[in-house]
Amino acid sequence: MFQSFETTASPEQGPERLAALRVAMQAAGVDGFLVPRADAHQGEYVAPRDERLSWLTGFTGSAGWCVALRARAAVFVDGRYRVQVKTQVAECFEKVDWPETSLADWIGAALPAGTMGFDPWLMTVEQLRGLDSKLPHDLRPCDNLIDAIWEDQPAAPMGAVFAQPIALSGEAHEDKIARLAAGLGEARAAVITLPDSIAWLLNIRGSDVARNPVPQGFALLHGDARVTLFMAASKLTDVREHLGERVTVADPSGFEAALRALEGPVRIDPASCPVAVAAALEGRTMIEADDPCILPKACKNSVELEGSRAAHLRDAAAMVRFLAWLDAEAPGDLTEISVVQRLEAERRGTNALRDISFETISGAGPNGAIVHYRVTKDTDRPLRAGELLLVDSGGQYVDGTTDITRTVAIGPVGEEEALIFTRVLKGMIAISRLRFPKGMAGRDIDPFARAALWEAGLDYGHGTGHGVGSYLSVHEGPARISRTGTVAFEPGMILSNEPGFYREGAYGIRIENLIAVQQAPALPGQSVPQMLCFETLTWVPIDRRLIVPALLTQAERDWLNAYHAEVLRRVGPLVDDVAGGWLSEACRGI
Structure with a gap:
């Protein structure tokens, strides 16, 4: 609970880490690599393991990107962080006002042609589509190159999950599941990646992300009013009975296989669905629509x-x-x-x-x-x-x-x-x-x-x-x-x-x-x-x-x-x- 006042990163580390990333880029055969401030669940807030942008550049804001090329690199921040970025990020990174200057515009000018690597779990369908429509480059999904050079990267969070009682939520999670499933239309299932959407839907809370009472995981909302929850079993000890018969718990390692096994149209939210999820659903009809929890939760x-x-x-x-x-x-x-x-x-x-x-x-x-x-x-x-x-x-x-x-x-x-x-x-x-x-x-x-x-x-x-x-x-x-x-x-x-x-x-x-x-x-x-x-x-x-x-x-x-x-x-x-x-x-x- 207590706020820490320690400095989490410093500009002095930037040049060395950028140099290491460039070595990894060369080994991977890419001319550039995209580093978003994101995790696989596409929530705004991330766990220490996923603070890749901060680790590389020193920038600790809640939104931003780094584009690393062989000879140039830049950090993109919006109006909230224009002052902050000047003190946190080393001179080896250019500071770009975003979205006034888009990633595509900057990359197009800095690298007229080449291959841009990206982690398909950290980029959404919508983001990739926006870049792909504007860049002549080969946008290539690859392993995360930051993870390859981050020697002391923290482990994935495993905070215990607990129930949010109906006296505080106002609606049983079984009723939420049934209500939202009825609205899926022709979709046989909907993919949910946002941690707060899963927490709201199932009336659970967690502690995987600092200051945000959410557990990290993935979920499939099925049209027959069932949910498959992909979350580490060790986190769910206290909520097994609460989840009930409508919710099946599966190990996160089986998420991609479960996606490939789905039949019929599948609903995805292009604004939050990782590219890796869409790739696993290739060959199936994908219906693009908002995360079904987004508006009811609000x-x-x-x-x-x-x-x-x-x-x-x-x-x-x-x-x-x-x-x-x-x-x-x-x-x-x-x-x-x-x-x-x-x-x-x-x-x-x-x-x-x-x-x-x-x-x-x-x-x-x-x-x-x-x-x-x-x-x-x-x-x-x-x-x-x-x-x-x-x-x-x-x-x-x-x-x-x-x-x-x-x-x-x-x-x-x-x-x-x-x-x-x-x-x-x-x-x-x-x-x-x-x-x-x-x-x-x-x-x-x-x-x-x-x-x-x-x-x-x-x-x-x-x-x-x-x-x-x-x-x-x-x-x-x-x-x-x-x-x-x-x-x-x-x-x-x-x-x-x-x-x-x-x-x-x-x-x-x-x-x-x-x-x-x-x-x-x-x-x-x-x-x-x-x-x-x-x-x-x-x-x-x-x-x-x-x-x-x-x-x-x-x-x-x-x-x-x-x-x-x-x-x-x-x-x-x-x-x-x-x-x-x-x-x-x-x-x-x-």
């Missing part, structure tokens, strides 16, 4: 929503105790690490925390401008008066997953910081207050979060919000609030609402609440609700010292005052007198 039922509300109140009390302590002690001799340790201690003090939901981001001053900054002993920075502290954190509770960001003033700060903070706040309020027609997707509402920043010629390089699981992954598809979000919102989806702004070398600002999609009340003259809106789940004060009231409209001011009044009403009874006194002051109206 649309939380009433039990899951009630669990999330309870988890967020518990988490809010821990956050309020933390913020009260921080306000009394900072700057003092506090550092980013001491902030993380205190916040984790407050969450553990609830006696309900199973784990944190991701590595806490505690960025003081310029470190706050690194969007996914993770403090280590080497980067730990003291809190200083006049600076901002950005804290992005969350907890994993059996009834819900939380994710919250607050940006806090450490003493009086500059006018620029307050003005921009207020513009970020206006964007967060805009999403919170929004009513929108059914059928709208993330790309339709993302501009509301950015409009106030755009008016000042500013923007931020990440999405405004991601889906969140129910005691599952803190990042969950398929819906998101972003320029690329195309999945329509449906009631029950839980999303983050987190606009921000980052001044490299100076400060970072982000304000994040979690919100749930719900039916909006019918307006006068409407017989039935025709719009959707968001229910706020997060109840923690927003730093009033950073708000410029003159920039807020009356409607925005009313929302903020009502929000703070509700924070005080809900959380006040859950904290002691010291934290309660701080909370009363923090929630004063403006």
